[in-house]
Amino acid sequence: MRALVVTPDAPSCLALTEVADPAPTPDQVLVEVEHVSLNHGELLLARTGTTAPGVVHGWDAAGVVARTAGNGSGLAVGDRVLTFGTSGAWAQRRAVPVAEVAVVPDGVDLPVAATLPVAGVTALRALRRSGTLLARRVLVTGASGGVGRIAVQLAARAGAHVIASARRTDGLAELGAHQVIANLDDLAPESVDVVVENVGGDQLVRAWRALAPGGVIQSIGYTSGGPAAFPAYTTVGPAKSLTSFYMGPGLGADMAYLLDLVATGALAVHVGWRGPWQRYDEAANALVNREVNGKVVLDVD
Numbered sequence: 001m002r003a004l005v006v007t008p009d010a011p012s013c014l015a016l017t018e019v020a021d022p023a024p025t026p027d028q029v030l031v032e033v034e035h036v037s038l039n040h041g042e043l044l045l046a047r048t049g050t051t052a053p054g055v056v057h058g059w060d061a062a063g064v065v066a067r068t069a070g071n072g073s074g075l076a077v078g079d080r081v082l083t084f085g086t087s088g089a090w091a092q093r094r095a096v097p098v099a100e101v102a103v104v105p106d107g108v109d110l111p112v113a114a115t116l117p118v119a120g121v122t123a124l125r126a127l128r129r130s131g132t133l134l135a136r137r138v139l140v141t142g143a144s145g146g147v148g149r150i151a152v153q154l155a156a157r158a159g160a161h162v163i164a165s166a167r168r169t170d171g172l173a174e175l176g177a178h179q180v181i182a183n184l185d186d187l188a189p190e191s192v193d194v195v196v197e198n199v200g201g202d203q204l205v206r207a208w209r210a211l212a213p214g215g216v217i218q219s220i221g222y223t224s225g226g227p228a229a230f231p232a233y234t235t236v237g238p239a240k241s242l243t244s245f246y247m248g249p250g251l252g253a254d255m256a257y258l259l260d261l262v263a264t265g266a267l268a269v270h271v272g273w274r275g276p277w278q279r280y281d282e283a284a285n286a287l288v289n290r291e292v293n294g295k296v297v298l299d300v301d
């Protein structure tokens with residue numbers, strides 16, 4: 001089969017190469033992949049050499065079950081499914097544990113479904129870990145991106161007052177943001193309760209300034225790549241938290257929840273770039289260079 005394989009001397013450190021088909025273990029289903037989505041983090045892992053050469057890369061894939069798991073999975077050949085794993089997505093076929101699979105409901109297109117695993121489950125779990133959101137003020141930084149656009153919608157749906165922050169602010173009010181800002185300095189000190197923080201650097205420092213006592217910053221990502229210099233004594237005072245975040249495994253149930261929201265029109269996914277997987281390099285550069293609003297989807301053939 002063909003797959004995008006980590007190749008350090010290739011553009012974006014990935015090459016479309018012939019590799020052996022995956023051999024599913026008894027708890028894995030084999031899926032014919034039709035669409036994959038790109039995430040900021042996996043692009044960096046390939047480009048920085050963190051993922052070993054020769055690995056079939058990619059986390060999110062949607063497709064059709066070609067072979068069910070040996071130990072019974074409730075899935076049938078031909079089912080349309082969404083899948084997650086820490087490698088193996090960007091290939092014509094993928095073997096994936098049943099715990100990382102969700103059936104895609106009728107009415108949800110596979111390219112749309114493909115955007116949900118990492119971005120959607122990260123937004124969901126970060127908000128869930130932040131406690132009740134009803135009538136609380138939630139700031140989402142990098143709100144135009146994959147995680148951000150879903151976090152804005154889920155927080156609004158949970159009853160929060162949502163403040164979306166991004167350079168590209170278009171469409172964020174329509175997703176449910178009550179306030180849309182391009183500069184975190186516009187926020188009063190100690191005026192938000194929860195921060196879904198995707199950008200790091202200066203924005204992390206400004207988000208800390210805006211965080212009220214008792215509040216929490218979920219440090220999800222670091223797209224800025226810059227240093228975070230906290231002015232003296234800004235970390236001293238009434239207790240508030242900056243906590244590291246990792247999405248973790250076992251996405252099946254949460255992916256199913258998000259797919260149901262999409263099926264009922266309660267969650268919108270914006271695909272800002274879509275094309276054949278042969279154009280991987282162009283798509284990856286567009287995402288990393290902040291030229292894409294929302295998600296990138298590649299069609300696998």
Ligand SMILES: NC(=O)c1ccc[n+]([C@@H]2O[C@H](COP(=O)([O-])OP(=O)(O)OC[C@H]3O[C@@H](n4cnc5c(N)ncnc54)[C@H](OP(=O)(O)O)[C@@H]3O)[C@@H](O)[C@H]2O)c1
Pocket residue numbers: 039040041042118119122141142143144145146147148166167168169198199219220221222223224225245246247248287290294
């Ligand atoms: N911890 C975890 O388990 C976990 C899981 C998923 C994702 N992540 C991380 O979360 C972050 C967001 O992921 P994503 O998939 O949503 O990324 P994304 O789609 O690329 O969105 C990130 C957003 O951040 C903003 N941004 C990008 N570069 C920036 C820069 N240099 N300075 C300031 N803002 C910048 C962009 O908005 P504007 O250009 O409009 O400002 C962009 O829309 C990434 O760092 C990713 O690695 C972590």
